[in-house]
Amino acid sequence: MKSNAKDFALRLVKTVAVPLVIWLVMEIIVRSATGMGVINSTADIRTLFRNLISSLAFALGISTNLNCGRMDLSMGAQMYAGVIFGGNIALTLGLGGVGVLILSMAVGALCGLLTGFIFIKLRILPMVLGLGMTLVFECICFAINKQQGVTLYGQPGVEILSNITFIIGAVVVIVAVTYYLFQLSRYGFRYRAIQGSQKLASDAGINIYTNCVASYVIAGILVACAGVFITVYSGTLAPVLGMSSNSYVFSNMFPMVLGAWIGTLCNNREFGVLMGSVGVNLIILGLSKLGTSSSVQNVIIYTLFLIFIVYNTNKGKIAYFRARRARAAEASAYLARKKQAAAAQ
Amino acid sequence: MSAASGMAIQKQSPKLTLADRIDIIKNKRFFPLAFPLAMLAVLVVLFAVLTGGQFLQGSVVKNIFNQSFIVGTMATAVAFIYSTGNIDFSVGNVMGLACVFGALAYEVTESMPVMIAVTLVGGIALMMCNCTLCIACHIKPAMVAIVAMSIYSALCTVLVGADPIRVDYQASKALEGGFRYGTFILYFLVCLILYHRTAIGRKLRFIGGNETCAVQTGINTTKAQIIAFVFAGVGVGLAGVYQTIRTTSVAQTVGSGMGMDVMLATVLGGMSIFGGTKSNVYAGLIGAITVTVLNTGLLMLGVSSTMIQGVRGVIFLLLVFLNSERQKTLPSRQQF
Numbered sequence: 001m002k003s004n005a006k007d008f009a010l011r012l013v014k015t016v017a018v019p020l021v022i023w024l025v026m027e028i029i030v031r032s033a034t035g036m037g038v039i040n041s042t043a044d045i046r047t048l049f050r051n052l053i054s055s056l057a058f059a060l061g062i063s064t065n066l067n068c069g070r071m072d073l074s075m076g077a078q079m080y081a082g083v084i085f086g087g088n089i090a091l092t093l094g095l096g097g098v099g100v101l102i103l104s105m106a107v108g109a110l111c112g113l114l115t116g117f118i119f120i121k122l123r124i125l126p127m128v129l130g131l132g133m134t135l136v137f138e139c140i141c142f143a144i145n146k147q148q149g150v151t152l153y154g155q156p157g158v159e160i161l162s163n164i165t166f167i168i169g170a171v172v173v174i175v176a177v178t179y180y181l182f183q184l185s186r187y188g189f190r191y192r193a194i195q196g197s198q199k200l201a202s203d204a205g206i207n208i209y210t211n212c213v214a215s216y217v218i219a220g221i222l223v224a225c226a227g228v229f230i231t232v233y234s235g236t237l238a239p240v241l242g243m244s245s246n247s248y249v250f251s252n253m254f255p256m257v258l259g260a261w262i263g264t265l266c267n268n269r270e271f272g273v274l275m276g277s278v279g280v281n282l283i284i285l286g287l288s289k290l291g292t293s294s295s296v297q298n299v300i301i302y303t304l305f306l307i308f309i310v311y312n313t314n315k316g317k318i319a320y321f322r323a324r325r326a327r328a329a330e331a332s333a334y335l336a337r338k339k340q341a342a343a344a345q
Numbered sequence: 346m347s348a349a350s351g352m353a354i355q356k357q358s359p360k361l362t363l364a365d366r367i368d369i370i371k372n373k374r375f376f377p378l379a380f381p382l383a384m385l386a387v388l389v390v391l392f393a394v395l396t397g398g399q400f401l402q403g404s405v406v407k408n409i410f411n412q413s414f415i416v417g418t419m420a421t422a423v424a425f426i427y428s429t430g431n432i433d434f435s436v437g438n439v440m441g442l443a444c445v446f447g448a449l450a451y452e453v454t455e456s457m458p459v460m461i462a463v464t465l466v467g468g469i470a471l472m473m474c475n476c477t478l479c480i481a482c483h484i485k486p487a488m489v490a491i492v493a494m495s496i497y498s499a500l501c502t503v504l505v506g507a508d509p510i511r512v513d514y515q516a517s518k519a520l521e522g523g524f525r526y527g528t529f530i531l532y533f534l535v536c537l538i539l540y541h542r543t544a545i546g547r548k549l550r551f552i553g554g555n556e557t558c559a560v561q562t563g564i565n566t567t568k569a570q571i572i573a574f575v576f577a578g579v580g581v582g583l584a585g586v587y588q589t590i591r592t593t594s595v596a597q598t599v600g601s602g603m604g605m606d607v608m609l610a611t612v613l614g615g616m617s618i619f620g621g622t623k624s625n626v627y628a629g630l631i632g633a634i635t636v637t638v639l640n641t642g643l644l645m646l647g648v649s650s651t652m653i654q655g656v657r658g659v660i661f662l663l664l665v666f667l668n669s670e671r672q673k674t675l676p677s678r679q680q681f
Contacts, residue, residue: 068677069677070675070677071487073605118662119675120675122662122666122671123671123672123675123676124662124665124666124669124676125617125618125619125669125676126676126677127432127618128612128618128665129662131605131608131609131612131661132658132659132661132662132665133658133662134658135654135655135657135658135661136655136658136659136662138654139651139652139654139655139658140655142651142654143651143652143655147651198674198675198677199674202674208674208675209675212675241650241651241654242602242605242654243602243605243606244602246605250491250494250495251495253488253491257488293503295499295500295502295503296499296503298495298496298498298499299496299499299500299503302492302495302496302499303496305492306478306492306496309484309488309492310478310482310484313482313483313484314482314483
């Protein structure tokens, strides 16, 4: 019992240590350059949490399908469809911020359902299907509401979505619900079995098709949720064409990959993604404080991402070389001791 | 007696269903080439009929060819990478940054040959950068592509700034004729021969089909991948040159989103983005022409550009479904 608590505490410290180290490094850099810290005011905290919730939800959405070997490139377009349709319906009905969030997530679920259904029926490669669905969803988003998308700025009742307490609550709900779904529910057990081997899971009686569609639906809900907070932050979400919506998928890969790695430290992927998102958003906030342009920020963030994936991919090799060097040092120390003993005799 | 037993065997043999017959046709060797070509021909005939022959006018055909030129060149180039089972959708941004390098070199030297050389070398160098990350650092090419497209795109913005870099209009238009057609035909023929008539192409397809098996038969996958990226680099560099001389200026958004267009064209041309034995080098070009034919035809029929994208998506999914083999379980592949 005591050992379990100690193990849990150790894992928790390891997990929290990553964003903490990132914050410390950024704090030192920003303070030495500008004389101010990364987080100075409540506005900074609000900015951090607003970006955090969108990147957390989007990163969890990407990982839902990606963990089973399905790279869904249409998630950006699903986000647009969810927010533009759901947001406009909720605003027309005067449902306020919570209504916008719920209806957007419902439309996101429908988009995920449609994509998942087409996937299991046509069985074409997920990435290829993603390209086709992106074209279709972007076209639909562009066609409705006179190509205006959705504007949440200045709408009555929407200000709750910018409320820091609401955002923190939403973060907790997202992490708790996804944790339950992927770690504790029957869907989660089946999902992980499929993640291990689709063929074995199917032979064991798991309905891989239902689970796949459910994964697409969950991903759709999560990206739509992310989209609502992105829209609230920027005020409006204008529809795009030419597969530009994919940029959201790519830009949220870093928190997802970093989060997956942190998740291995605490055996909890969802909490890992949360910490990964906190870490990446702290870097972005720090770079903004340094006054760098968004392009320079992108260069720095993606270079860090590159360094991280180089390390993550080769950590086995690094550990092997470290162990070899330690063995060599041990052997030389042994030989030196032997020589010393011989000299003493 | 023998005739009667023959009849009995014939009666006992299972009857082929329509799906079985379609599968047999799909597995024929000629199918990967014939199907996209047939679809292209059907589209051309359809639009020719619907537009009352206007679709076949010289200016329209020339415009279709010009529009599909850049994506077609890049799609031909990435066939080398795709056939090994790897995906690289950063080619659009690689081309963009190569264009920026070329345009900056032109700004300094005011020499078109220098611009062409720098764009070509830039394309090859950037693709080799991606290749090094894949081979030396063992990162999956799709992940490299995501990082590379973001970094290259940001670098384009930083290097170009708000105003596009201009290239001499007259000199560019002079190069649009013979130089462009000549270099493209030469590059395409070299790719065609290398890919379908030499050991290089066979090795690349073998790696895409079964990498473990390819390694066990003594194929050096690292060397093959380097060759694939070099040839892709040449093609991307050439596409960069064509882009610069077509627009006579290089803006900060040059090449963005083109990587996806290339992937779309490749798949539409009948090639699997996961490579293998059925890969071919001409799929990208056929796909690029098909996309342009579809866009131009629908525009001539009065369909709005927004709707064209949706129609393109539906037709794309339909063609891919018809051209691919339906798997018994769900298709998946760890790309990251």
